[in-house]
Amino acid sequence: AQTLHGQSRPYRVTELAKMMYDDMLSTVEVISRWRGEVDGDATMGENEQDDGFFKRKEDTANSDEDRMVPKLDYESLEDKWTNDDNIKALRHRFASTRVTGANAE
Amino acid sequence: MAAPTSAPQTLKFTGSKYLIQRLVLATLTGRAIRVSQIRASSHTSPGLAAHEVSFLRLLESITNGSHIEFSYTGTTLLYKPGLITGAATGHGLTTGGAIRHELPADCTRSASYFLIPLCLLAPFSKAQMNVLLTGPGVITSATETGDVSVDTIRTAILPLFKSFGIERNLELRILRRSNAGRDGKGGGGEVQLVFDHQVRLPKTIHLLDAGRIKRVRGVAYSTGVAGANNARLIEAARGVLNDLVPDTYIFSDISSAPLVAGLEKNNPGAKRKTGLGFGLSLVAESNTNMLYSADIASLPAGGEAPEDLGRKCAYQLLESIEAGGCASGVAATSVLTLMAMGSEDVGRITLSKDVVGSEQVVQLARDLRGFGMSGWGMREDDDGEIVVSIVGKGVGNVGRKIA
Numbered sequence: 471a472q473t474l475h476g477q478s479r480p481y482r483v484t485e486l487a488k489m490m491y492d493d494m495l496s497t498v499e500v501i502s503r504w505r506g507e508v509d510g511d512a513t514m515g516e517n518e519q520d521d522g523f524f525k526r527k528e529d530t531a532n533s534d535e536d537r538m539v540p541k542l543d544y545e546s547l548e549d550k551w552t553n554d555d556n557i558k559a560l561r562h563r564f565a566s567t568r569v570t571g572a573n574a575e
Numbered sequence: 576m577a578a579p580t581s582a583p584q585t586l587k588f589t590g591s592k593y594l595i596q597r598l599v600l601a602t603l604t605g606r607a608i609r610v611s612q613i614r615a616s617s618h619t620s621p622g623l624a625a626h627e628v629s630f631l632r633l634l635e636s637i638t639n640g641s642h643i644e645f646s647y648t649g650t651t652l653l654y655k656p657g658l659i660t661g662a663a664t665g666h667g668l669t670t671g672g673a674i675r676h677e678l679p680a681d682c683t684r685s686a687s688y689f690l691i692p693l694c695l696l697a698p699f700s701k702a703q704m705n706v707l708l709t710g711p712g713v714i715t716s717a718t719e720t721g722d723v724s725v726d727t728i729r730t731a732i733l734p735l736f737k738s739f740g741i742e743r744n745l746e747l748r749i750l751r752r753s754n755a756g757r758d759g760k761g762g763g764g765e766v767q768l769v770f771d772h773q774v775r776l777p778k779t780i781h782l783l784d785a786g787r788i789k790r791v792r793g794v795a796y797s798t799g800v801a802g803a804n805n806a807r808l809i810e811a812a813r814g815v816l817n818d819l820v821p822d823t824y825i826f827s828d829i830s831s832a833p834l835v836a837g838l839e840k841n842n843p844g845a846k847r848k849t850g851l852g853f854g855l856s857l858v859a860e861s862n863t864n865m866l867y868s869a870d871i872a873s874l875p876a877g878g879e880a881p882e883d884l885g886r887k888c889a890y891q892l893l894e895s896i897e898a899g900g901c902a903s904g905v906a907a908t909s910v911l912t913l914m915a916m917g918s919e920d921v922g923r924i925t926l927s928k929d930v931v932g933s934e935q936v937v938q939l940a941r942d943l944r945g946f947g948m949s950g951w952g953m954r955e956d957d958d959g960e961i962v963v964s965i966v967g968k969g970v971g972n973v974g975r976k977i978a
Binding site for chain 1: 691722723787789818819861887893896931933938952953954955961
């Protein structure tokens with residue numbers, strides 16, 4: 471229980487609601503914190519490195535533009551969706567003829 | 576509350592990101608904005624990019640009384656919105672009641688970059704919105720810069736407006752197709768958006784049930800390349816999807832490459848072909864009429880087999896379906912913006928955690944608050960998705976009320 475409470479659980483809606491309007495955090499930070507990917511120190515450290523030449527170059531190339539379709543790593547996606555378990559897990563989202571339930575048309 | 580105060584303060588923003596979103600919100604709410612540090616740190620291309628300038632021109636032509644000021648380097652922009660007039664007669668109209676807007680040849684964004692914000696402004700316009708995008712910069716396909724294709728707008732974005740009670744005479748005519756030209760710049764396409772359903776306020780929506788996917792539709796397009804590419808795209812995409820959705824149908828559209836004026840010194844009349852390539856747009860529809868889309872197009876440099884692209888597009892669609900919610904990441908910002916513009920009532924929508932927890936949506940929430948809209952309420956539902964409740968501010972049609 472201690473470990474569970476010690477670190478904040480990722481993807482908690484109340485957390486996001488709290489952070490969403492916290493202007494001290496950038497949107498990138500909000501999201502990475504919410505996902506529990508990095509703790510506060512790590513994000514700060516990353517920001518300090520931003521002044522480096524390479525970092526900035528990367529910034530202008532990627533994050534300065536708005537994207538609608540996210541950049542996806544298609545190789546890992548291919549692995550994911552050729553795996554039967556993942557397909558099975560997704561099957562409930564489909565009203566196909568094989569799963570005739572109350573929701574099937 | 577709804578009427579703008581006599582001298583609203585200018586809102587200040589920084590950076591080139593979310594520029595379009597902020598311009599749209601400024602126009603809808605009638606607040607002036609000042610955006611500074613637009614690509615200020617870039618040594619090669621500081622200031623506004625070609626597509627952003629072009630979007631500002633477009634804003635100018637569909638509004639009356641807008642005031643736009645750039646700084647010398649283009650890194651600072653002051654925008655005072657006017658009234659959204661749409662294609663009102665005698666206001667820059669040339670061809671058949673449509674506002675003709677030419678996109679520059681060095682435009683790297685797809686036509687959807689212009690059309691989606693236009694669709695957000697159009698319901699609040701005074702007259703109908705009728706815009707013809709043409710010129711040497713119109714790319715109708717999906718682009719590497721992350722834009723969706725115009726087919727996706729037609730099949731996945733325009734139907735969204737139906738739930739807001741905006742459904743009459745919405746049409747997107749794809750007059751000529753074009754992929755991105757060499758280096759991802761420019762194309763020779765032509766699209767016309769007719770948006771002839773203006774409302775006082777969009778209806779309050781309650782979209783809570785995402786339902787199950789019942790069918791997948793799509794458009795495969797080839798411009799200036801062999802139509803066999805379409806068949807190969809479709810075959811590959813169906814190979815992935817058929818097992819899950821038997822009702823999959825993908826249309827095939829083959830057209831020749833558009834000709835645009837070639838910029839050659841010794842032969843100014845010369846035309847050259849541009850925008851060769853192929854691509855695929857997929858849209859999955861659920862039994863509650865929720866839409867999920869996926870888009871992919873061949874790279875301007877080429878070198879990718881249609882089979883690979885078709886599969887990638889199908890995987891992208893599965894990702895979007897897996898994320899779930901009543902609006903995919905592509906549609907979420909449009910839906911949420913319209914909800915905020917609605918009447919003073921609580922609208923609700925279920926969104927996936929991935930969608931709400933995306934930079935775009937978080938930034939939209941902040942920007943909306945900046946423009947004086949109410950904050951969002953969020954709670955988790957039983958399926959682990961987030962129900963976002965938004966109280967509209969009833970600012971909907973500022974222009975209409977005054978004019």
